[in-house]
Amino acid sequence: xxTTAARPLLAAEGVSVFYxxxxxxxxxxxxxxxxxxxxxxxxxxxxxSTLLKAIIGQADRVxxxxxxxxxxxxxxxxxxxxxxxxxxxxxxxxxxxSLTVEENLRLGRDVGRRGEIDFADVWRLFPILQERxxxxxxxxxxxxxxxxxxxxxxxxxxxxLLCDExxxxxxxxxxxxxxxxxxxxxxxxxxxxxxxxxxxxxLTVADRFYCLLEGKVSLAGRPAEVSRDLVMKHYFGL
Ligand code: ATP
Numbered sequence: 001x002x003t004t005a006a007r008p009l010l011a012a013e014g015v016s017v018f019y020x021x022x023x024x025x026x027x028x029x030x031x032x033x034x035x036x037x038x039x040x041x042x043x044x045x046x047x048x049s050t051l052l053k054a055i056i057g058q059a060d061r062v063x064x065x066x067x068x069x070x071x072x073x074x075x076x077x078x079x080x081x082x083x084x085x086x087x088x089x090x091x092x093x094x095x096x097x098s099l100t101v102e103e104n105l106r107l108g109r110d111v112g113r114r115g116e117i118d119f120a121d122v123w124r125l126f127p128i129l130q131e132r133x134x135x136x137x138x139x140x141x142x143x144x145x146x147x148x149x150x151x152x153x154x155x156x157x158x159x160x161l162l163c164d165e166x167x168x169x170x171x172x173x174x175x176x177x178x179x180x181x182x183x184x185x186x187x188x189x190x191x192x193x194x195x196x197x198x199x200x201x202x203l204t205v206a207d208r209f210y211c212l213l214e215g216k217v218s219l220a221g222r223p224a225e226v227s228r229d230l231v232m233k234h235y236f237g238l
Pocket of ligand 1: 019022046048050
């Protein structure tokens, strides 16, 4: 099983994130190793999306350190962070609906990061996208659009993949299909940070998890070593 080595690929240390004077994330420590799947769980408003925003350079004010491959990336531009290999699969997918599937995917490749993932890999992971590559992305089902969003991120050859609510609004069967791909992505040595409303699914796929409650880590561990009862207590702050 993958473990966080002495120096994990991504490590947030003492991170706080503010909206004006409001501290939405409060001194959070999290780490993601190469080839490790880490889940962030937490109720609505716990701060999950805000944490991802801070990592990808889209938060207005961040205190603390976010070390990536040994360098602090707080205050770096999103463009520089993406170019260095951290990719976000955003909530709501954010595709260009009037561009074709292939054109949307190409945006990932155009990030210009060299690596082993190419179109052939994306077609292998998502055969339906190859069939529909000349169709407008806006004409696809929600699940297929999520595949495009994932494929686009993978074509940028990320070292860290941030997934924000990839199952949102999708049918359970489609979500199952997407989640079977997570181990394949992990096996390429990519570190994956997953934010998911569906606690059970999130814990099933994760090597480790962090539970956020009102901007703080209320519980962290390995899913197999922590009872669901304890998770729920820390999830709701009981
Ligand atoms: P959800 O599951 O509902 O997406 P979340 O855990 O991702 O929730 P965040 O969206 O990160 O939570 O929100 C964390 C806190 O920050 C909440 O109290 C929220 O109201 C607040 N917040 C989020 N975005 C903003 C914003 N743009 N301006 C001010 N406050 C915000």
